[in-house]
Amino acid sequence: MRDFNLTLNHPSRVPLAAELHSRPFMRLDGPEAITHLAVCHGGESGPPAQHSQHRLLGELCGHFGVAAPGPGSNHFYHDFGSFRLKWECHTEFATYTVTAPLAAELAVHDAFAHMPLSFLPAAWLAQLAGSVMAAAHVALVKGEADCTRLPAVFERNQLAGSSVMQGAELWTDFAIQSDGFSRFVIRDLGMRHLQGGRLVQRVLEIETYRMMALLGLPAARTVGMELDRIEAELSSLASTMVATDMAPETGAQDEQRLLEQITRLAARLEKLVLDNGYRFSASKAYFGIVKARIEELRETRIEGTPTVEEFMERRLAPAMQTCAAVSARQDALARRIADTNDLLRTRVGIVQELQNRRILESMNARAAQQLRLQLAVEGLSVAAISYYLVGLLGYAGKAAKAAGLPINPDLALGVLVPVVALGVWLAQRRVHHRIGRSRQ
Incomplete structure (x- = not known):
């Protein structure tokens, strides 16, 4: 068989083909304890942000005497013996997923006292201050469904749960518990080989991307108040336009003043779009990923309990609709300001034409004289x-x-x-x- 000449490859062929395998899921067989952290870049973007995340990972690996990955990597996995670590670097955040086995005889409500967070150095965790966006504990256990002990696991009574992937149950309240972590209980009721790792990854992605999507909500509230002020000023300006006389003697000055006001309004709105447009677009993209991951769970209802999809539709979807509405409102207001600006410029042109006409008439009179x-x-x-x-x-x-x-x-x-x-x-x-x- 003739070997393939690698020089025939397009320069991007190999990295693009490897992209499908760049973020593999972990192989998990219950009982297993998982701690997941999503760490934001701290307002940075581009290479500096990735460098800071690589530095954090390098310090963690150095603490255990393990070689860290190269600067250009976006995925890392290593078995440290007592625990395993999976690291992924994304556009706005990096995730650290730590797993460790649980004792088979350990009850579900006691599993969260034995999470692998304890393996991470306290000094290293202190460096994450102010940058942790999502933190979750997951208990992957085997056994039949037993809902009687779940209230001891979750601090809230309203739970979301369902049968997922035709071989497991998922329970959570999507709330941050007193220890600062949200909790998920996954019961393995007969999952096939490798399903546990896929299920845990989807659950953690739902939690992470849910929180990242909600970053757009505070921005939407702030932008909404600013849009109220801009709309009020635009309405006042339009009323002034209606009442303004277009006489050549006074019209040009009035129209010029109004034109300066609407130019300032357009600049304020453009700054809002520049400051928050990316945030709204990112929230929309993250929300799309959350919905895709929920669909991949293939949920089946447990009678009397809302599913994860229903929970998100009732809580997360309104927040995302608010972001989408504010983004659409920005676009609509920009069009209204542009239309008003065009109208003002037209009126200024008419006033100037009237002035030019009177100048030409006076010039004609002087020429006749x-x-x-x-x-x-x-x-x-x-x-x-x-x-x-x-x-x-x-x-x-x-x-x-x-x-x-x-x-x-x-x-x-x-x-x-x-x-x-x-x-x-x-x-x-x-x-x-x-x-x-x-x-x-």
């Missing part, structure tokens, strides 16, 4: 030039008479006056025509 003045000046210039020419001709006639020529100077001047005046006028007309052709 200049034309009349020019005609008057031209008439006077014809008379003046004709007067001087006739005077010169008079001197010439007198000189000719003195020389003995039979000329009557007075009669000759009387005859020449209209001829000279006509000649001067024609000469001026010819000059005007030449000037007009040179300007063209």
